[in-house]
Amino acid sequence: xxxxxxxxxxxxxxxxxxxxLHGVEFDVAEGGxxxxxxRNGAGKTTTLRxxxxxxxxxxxxxxxxxxDITHLPTPDIARLGxxxxxxxxxIFADLTVQENLVLAARSGPPDRxxxxxxxxxxxxxxxxxxxxxxHLSGGQKQMLAVARAIIEPRRLLLIDEPTxxxxxxxxxxxxxxxxxxxxGESTLLVVEQNFAFARQLGDSVAVMDDGRVAHQxxxxxFAADSALQQHLLGLGMDTHQ
Amino acid sequence: MKRDWLPLxxxxxMMIGALPLIGSPASWVTLTVAGLAMGLxxxxxxxxxxxxxxxxxxLNFGHGAFIAVxxxxxxxxxxxxxPWMTADSIWLNLAAIGPAVLAAMVVSGVxxxxxxxxxxxxxxxxxLKQILVTTGGLIVAEQLLKVIWxxxxxxxxxxxxxxxxxxxxxxxxxxxxxxxxxxxLVVFAVLALTLxxxxxxxxxxxxxxxxxxxxxxxxxxxxxxxxxxxxGSALAGLGGxxxxxxxxxxxxxxxxxxxxxxxxxxxxxxxxxxxxxxIGALLVGLTANYVGFLAPxxxxxxxxxxxxxxxLWRPQGLYPVAKR
Numbered sequence: 001x002x003x004x005x006x007x008x009x010x011x012x013x014x015x016x017x018x019x020x021l022h023g024v025e026f027d028v029a030e031g032g033x034x035x036x037x038x039r040n041g042a043g044k045t046t047t048l049r050x051x052x053x054x055x056x057x058x059x060x061x062x063x064x065x066x067x068d069i070t071h072l073p074t075p076d077i078a079r080l081g082x083x084x085x086x087x088x089x090x091i092f093a094d095l096t097v098q099e100n101l102v103l104a105a106r107s108g109p110p111d112r113x114x115x116x117x118x119x120x121x122x123x124x125x126x127x128x129x130x131x132x133x134x135h136l137s138g139g140q141k142q143m144l145a146v147a148r149a150i151i152e153p154r155r156l157l158l159i160d161e162p163t164x165x166x167x168x169x170x171x172x173x174x175x176x177x178x179x180x181x182x183x184g185e186s187t188l189l190v191v192e193q194n195f196a197f198a199r200q201l202g203d204s205v206a207v208m209d210d211g212r213v214a215h216q217x218x219x220x221x222f223a224a225d226s227a228l229q230q231h232l233l234g235l236g237m238d239t240h241q
Numbered sequence: 242m243k244r245d246w247l248p249l250x251x252x253x254x255m256m257i258g259a260l261p262l263i264g265s266p267a268s269w270v271t272l273t274v275a276g277l278a279m280g281l282x283x284x285x286x287x288x289x290x291x292x293x294x295x296x297x298x299x300l301n302f303g304h305g306a307f308i309a310v311x312x313x314x315x316x317x318x319x320x321x322x323x324p325w326m327t328a329d330s331i332w333l334n335l336a337a338i339g340p341a342v343l344a345a346m347v348v349s350g351v352x353x354x355x356x357x358x359x360x361x362x363x364x365x366x367x368x369l370k371q372i373l374v375t376t377g378g379l380i381v382a383e384q385l386l387k388v389i390w391x392x393x394x395x396x397x398x399x400x401x402x403x404x405x406x407x408x409x410x411x412x413x414x415x416x417x418x419x420x421x422x423x424x425x426l427v428v429f430a431v432l433a434l435t436l437x438x439x440x441x442x443x444x445x446x447x448x449x450x451x452x453x454x455x456x457x458x459x460x461x462x463x464x465x466x467x468x469x470x471x472x473g474s475a476l477a478g479l480g481g482x483x484x485x486x487x488x489x490x491x492x493x494x495x496x497x498x499x500x501x502x503x504x505x506x507x508x509x510x511x512x513x514x515x516x517x518x519x520i521g522a523l524l525v526g527l528t529a530n531y532v533g534f535l536a537p538x539x540x541x542x543x544x545x546x547x548x549x550x551x552x553l554w555r556p557q558g559l560y561p562v563a564k565r
Contacts, residue, residue: 052457078459090454092447094562103443106459148458 003066005030005187006051006156011060011070013050020046022211023060028156028204033178033188035198035219038208039234044191045087047208048158051189052084053077065155079106081155085162087191089145093134097125097144100133104148111152118147121173138165146174153185163194175201195233199223207232248520248559255524259531267411272530278418280526281425282487286480287503287510287518288432289473295449295513295562297466299361300368303375304477304503305496306382310352311345311478312485312495313386316395318344326400334400338486345482346475353474357467379497386493394492397485421483428476429519436515445469449513449562502529505548511558520559524551 004027013021021043028034036044049055051062053074062070069077078084092100101110119126122143128136133144142162149157162178163171171194178201182188192198198205202219214232215222222228256273263269290304318341319326325337360378364370398404399417406413436442444465448455452462484499485491506525510517525544532543539546551559 054453054457073461074453074456075459075461078457084457086454086457090451090457092450092454094450095443095447099443099447102440103447103455104458 002030004028005065006189007063008047008051009061009063011047011050011057011062013046013055013057015046015055020211021050021057024050024208024211024213026206026213026216028187028189030187031182032203033182033190033201035202035205036189036191036208037195037198037205037233038214042208043211044208045160046211048084048160048189048191049086051077051158052082083149083154083157085145085149085157085159087160087164089141091133091136091141091144091148093132095133096130097133097136098129100144100148101125101151104151107152114151118150118177121177122147122170139167139170142166143170143174146177150177150181150186155185155187157181157186157188157190159188160191161193162190163192163197171197245560248517248555251559252520252523252527255527255531259527259535262535263531265411267413268534270412271414272534273527274414274418274422276527276530277523278415278421278425278526279487279529280523281429282421282480282483283499283502283506283525284425284519284522285428285483286477286499287506287522288428288515289469289476290503291507291510291513291515291518292445292449292469293466293473294507296445296452296462296469297365298368299365300371301361301375302372302500303356303360303378303382304473305498305500306356306379307349307353307474307477307496308481308484308499308503309382309386309493309496311349311481312491313390313395313481314348314478315341315345315482316397316485316491317390319397320395326398329401331402334402337400342479342482345478347478349478349481350471350475353471353477354467356474357470361470379500383493383497390493392493394490397489397491399486399489403486417486421487424479424483428479432515502544505544509548509551509558511555511560511562513562514558514560517558517560521551 006028008024008026011021011024012019024043024047036047038044046055050057053069053072057070060070061068064077064080064082067080069080092103095103124136124140125143125147128140133141136144142165146159146162149159162174166174175197178188182203190201199219205215205217205219205222206213207215207222209232215228259272260266260269263272286308290301293299293301319337322337322341325333328334356378360374361371364374403417403420406415407419436446444455444460448462448465455462481496484495488495502525506521507518509521509524510519524547528543528547529540533540555561
């Protein structure tokens with residue numbers, strides 16, 4: 001069996017005096033989309049931030065593409081080919097849309113074809129190209145945050161709740177974009193509360209509960225097992241969209 | 242694109258408002274140029290401090306040390322080149338001032354590099370410790386200046402070419418103030434171009450807003466911060482050298498004295514905002530000169546009052562930086 005692109009083994013993380021992750025273990029296979037699900041406070045965001053080195057794992061090991069990245073600084077982790085879209089979006093509000101994307105394109109000016117591909121999915125970014133990002137609506141900011149992560153090809157995309165507050169039409173565009181990315185150049189690990197979105201896109205799933213991964217398997221099997229959904233999420237995927 | 246012009250309008254509004262109070266147009270022009278010169282010198286000293294605060298949330302109360310060191314180093318070089326300073330040739334005068342200013346910037350920049358490594362780095366993210374340790378650094382630096390240069394003040398005469406004033410009818414404009422305005426505008430233009438037209442500037446502006454996200458994009462913000470800290474220290478040294486020539490005396494307390502104005506300026510401007518710092522510095526310079534002429538007894542507190550009024554209007558300063 002091929003080595004997973006990303007693997008976490010026994011990862012423990014503290015935030016201040018709170019012990020949040022209690023030995024997280026899961027794998028993300030290369031070329032697909034893994035959904036990270038769980039109730040509020042289960043540790044999903046902490047897991048993504050720990051992978052990025054923004055909060056430090058105090059125990060355990062995180063491996064990416066054969067490298068131990070557990071103790072690497074955040075910029076070095078990003079330079080291995082991991083992009084991160086935080087739940088807060090963290091766009092640079094005083095910079096224009098253009099400047100946000102130029103900054104995210106580390107290797108030089110953004111590729112024209114790539115930009116056109118992004119504009120085809122997130123048209124508002126083209127329209128507001130020279131506007132400070134702080135003037136965008138919530139949904140447009142979310143588009144910009146995702147666009148910033150995909151402005152150049154990256155091996156792994158870590159995306160925290162991409163559909164939060166988005167209109168259905170934009171969610172459909174995002175589904176298209178993620179599909180093309182996972183079928184092509186990138187592997188995605190997505191935290192999501194929108195189960196309809198998760199079921200449509202996810203190839204595999206890891207479900208967190210109380211700082212641990214309580215279940216990992218295929219999305220198809222999980223979507224079919226309403227008892228397991230009820231047990232791990234407190235509700236069925238059909239009842240919460 | 243919608244721009245916020247209101248803070249910018251404060252400067253002409255203050256100038257126009259002062260004219261009827263002062264009465265004499267000639268005095269008004271003299272005071273206005275003096276205010277702009279003073280403001281631009283403060284801007285040179287403050288610009289680095291506002292960026293270091295914005296980038297790494299570092300409250301550096303030791304910034305005055307770089308100002309004082311710049312003033313002392315420049316004074317030493319100018320005194321060593323005294324024959325050139327007193328010569329009637331403007332070229333010889335500039336040949337003395339140039340190396341003096343350069344030496345002030347280099348020594349202050351190197352000091353800034355050491356200050357960041359030894360004093361600031363261990364207290365990242367701890368504001369109370371930053372205040373204590375950087376204030377301690379300033380006190381130690383002042384004492385070291387007394388050890389090296391002696392406890393007495395150094396008298397510094399301006400070179401012949403920069404003494405006196407240009408006369409336009411009744412209006413007298415001091416030559417040195419014209420030079421200060423020119424240097425201040427050049428520094429502002431270079432900073433503005435760097436911040437708005439280069440990738441480095443883009444990184445600095447993004448880092449001021451959200452350093453963590455800049456790191457997540459793959460950039461090492463610590464290195465950027467050290468670079469900005471060193472440049473900010475060098476600019477403080479340049480400002481110190483110019484302030485020393487402006488006052489024509491240099492004492493170990495020069496840095497601490499000017500630092501009060503520097504902090505008022507960066508608070509008025511909005512912490513982390515170079516544009517706000519520029520406008521804040523001009524307002525502070527103009528206020529000090531106008532009030533000093535109209536009501537000398539309240540001149541000392543006039544800038545505190547200005548800061549209070551601006552913070553009542555805009556609690557985050559004139560141009561607040563959008564923080565994460």
